[in-house]
Amino acid sequence: MNAGTNPIDQRGRVVLVTGGTMGIGLACALAFGRQGAHTVLTYRWGTADQDEVRAQFAAAGAPEPLIVEADVSQEDDTTRLLEAIAQRHPGVDVLISNVAFALKTTGFEAWSQRALHRSIDYSAWPLASYTRALHQRFGRYPKHVLGLSSDGPDGFFMNYDFVAASKAVLETFCRYLNFRLFDHGVRVNVVRSRLVRTASFDATFGEEFHAFLEALGGFEDCYTTPEEIANVVLMLASGLCDAVGGQVIMVDRGFEFFDNLMGIAERARAKGKLVWKPGEPS
Structure with missing residues (x-):
């Protein structure tokens, strides 16, 4: 790998990914690792099979990641994490805030202020908080700060009330944080995704949702992959996209545009799963 021929060479950079041992977070870490970056992955609640994660990095020819159990809502855990990073690296160049956690809200009776605050905390x-803590510990901000969001704030998703609210806060923070840190040379952006089948997606919406999509006949291939999202994150932090700041970027293959009844019907018809002919224009 040569920096002169590879415009996204990440050798020498340190990338911190919260919730980086599975799903989209892991895909992001691997995308940077393949380009030579040193990665730091956090997890909590015993969710990481560390041997399996390291095996994936080895198979990708990526440097072995530093894996640290740390709850993003706990200051003591954040302090321990930064000390672990400091033992190996002089700072962090890219922060990817990926952790999302919220109470499943099956009805209005499940709403509580405590649950909302907890969702925003995570x-x-x-x-x-991580951007500020990194500056305090290492004397510099990450050059690139990225958050992972969804289009929950703009449309209905089952059980998603508090996740959607916290994502709306995240996206607002993105814009203001980019302004606040602009003169420090920091670029802050958020990458939105729509339907990405991960363990957390299944836990939120349930297996029945996939059967429902198949029954519709038009959305079997609507899922964006974690790897596709990771590639966009990589490009935003590569240095090639530093003219982009404070933006919320949707990554969904354009699915959001035709995710409606007409789009469902037309795709099902085109695939021979629905006998339907559009009316002639008047």
């Missing part, structure tokens, strides 16, 4: 506030 899904939105770390974009700010």
Whole structure:
């Protein structure tokens, strides 16, 4: 790999990915690792099979990651994490805030102020708190700060009330944080995704949702992959996209545009799964 021929060479850079041992977070870490970056992955609640994660990095020819158990909502865990990073690296160049956690809200009776605050603590506030903590510990901000969001704030998703609210906060933080840190040369952006089948997606919406999509006949291939999202994150932090700041970027293959009844019907018809002919224009 040569920096002169590879415009996204990440050798020498340190990338911190919260919730980086599975799903989209792991895909992001691997995308940077393949380009030579040193990665730091956090997890909590015993969710990481560390041997399996390291095996994936080895198979990708990536440097072995530093894996640290750390709860993003706990200051003591954040302090321990930064000390672990400091033992190996002089700072962090890229922060990817990926952790999202919220109570499943099956009805209005499940709403509570405590649950809302908890959701924001996990899904939105770390974009700010980790950025600030990294500056305090290493004397510099990450050059690139990225958050992972969804289009939950703009449309209905089952059981998603508090996740959507916290993602709206995250996206607002993105814009203001980019302004606040602009003169420090920091670029802050958020990458939105729509339907990405991960373990957390299944836990939120359930297996039945996939059967429902198949029954519709038009959305079997609507899922964006974690790897596709990771590639966009990599490009935003590569240095090639530094003219982009404070933006919320949708990555969904254009699915959002035709995710409606007409789009469902037309795709099903085109695939021979629905006998339907559009009316002639008047």
